[in-house]
Amino acid sequence: MLKGHLDAIVLAALEAGPAHGYAIIEAIRQRSAGTFDLPEGTVYPALHRLEQASLLSSAWTTPPNGRRRRVYSITRAGSAALGERRKAWGRFSQAVDTALEGGRA
Amino acid sequence: MLKGHLDAIVLAALEAGPAHGYAIIEAIRQRSAGTFDLPEGTVYPALHRLEQASLLSSAWTTPPNGRRRRVYSITRAGSAALGERRKAWGRFSQAVDTALEGGRA
DNA sequence: TCACATACCTAGTTATGCTAGGTATGGAAG
DNA sequence: CTTCCATACCTAGCATAACTAGGTATGTGA
Secondary structure (H helix, E strand, O other): OOOOOOHHHHHHHHHOOOEHHHHHHHHHHHEEEOOOOOHHHHHHHHHHHHHHOOOOEEEEEOOOOOOOOOEEEOOHHHHHHHHHHHHHHHHHHHHHHHHHOOOOO | OOOOOOOHHHHHOOOOOOOEEHHHHHHHHHHOOOOOOHHHHHHHHHHHHHOOOOOEEEEEEOOOOOOOOEEEOOOOOHHHHHHHHHHHHHHHHHHHHHHHHHHOO
């Protein structure tokens, strides 16, 4: 369970440049050092959600020798949202750290 | 949204000693420096869940000059589970950190 | 031609946190 | 003495999110 931070992770994966669903899954696996090996049923709905929210845009591509792919790009709003999410994650993880340690930190 | 880490936070709050629901809410608020100001509708069901799972035990108390209170204590299994949760949180937060930073960390 | 990897999708289940109510008592204020 | 507030407990039902478990289709190599 990714506990609500999936959106930020997907946005971050697309920050480096556009990619299609399968590649995003692979990128997340590598960027998290293997910890997040996400099933398609998790990622595809998330991509649709993010596009619905205008944080991503998508376009179908059919390269001459390849399969059809839906390539996602992060939008301006998506970059802004990612910035927010990163800050929110920082605050959240800090708070959990101190709560788990007894408030001593 | 506490995103699945509520149980660990509640267990950690009870590590210092038994407490009743209202006091636990207060303790969590202080231990998280005000970040987690949890509604009762979040905490009470969580306490019941944790007792159901034998990670907590409870007893009613009626102090001579006070109201009835249900005091929760962490069990042996609860302490063990808390240890696990702390480790899981460490792994999880580390993975999110690197995923958000681009895997450079 | 048969299997496998790539590539996409969705319906339905489950878990969990929260909203929005409700009950009851002790103490303070008027 | 009654009215209000803080304390203290509870639950039904809602919303969201991630995952399970399917399905479709195509290119590639055996």
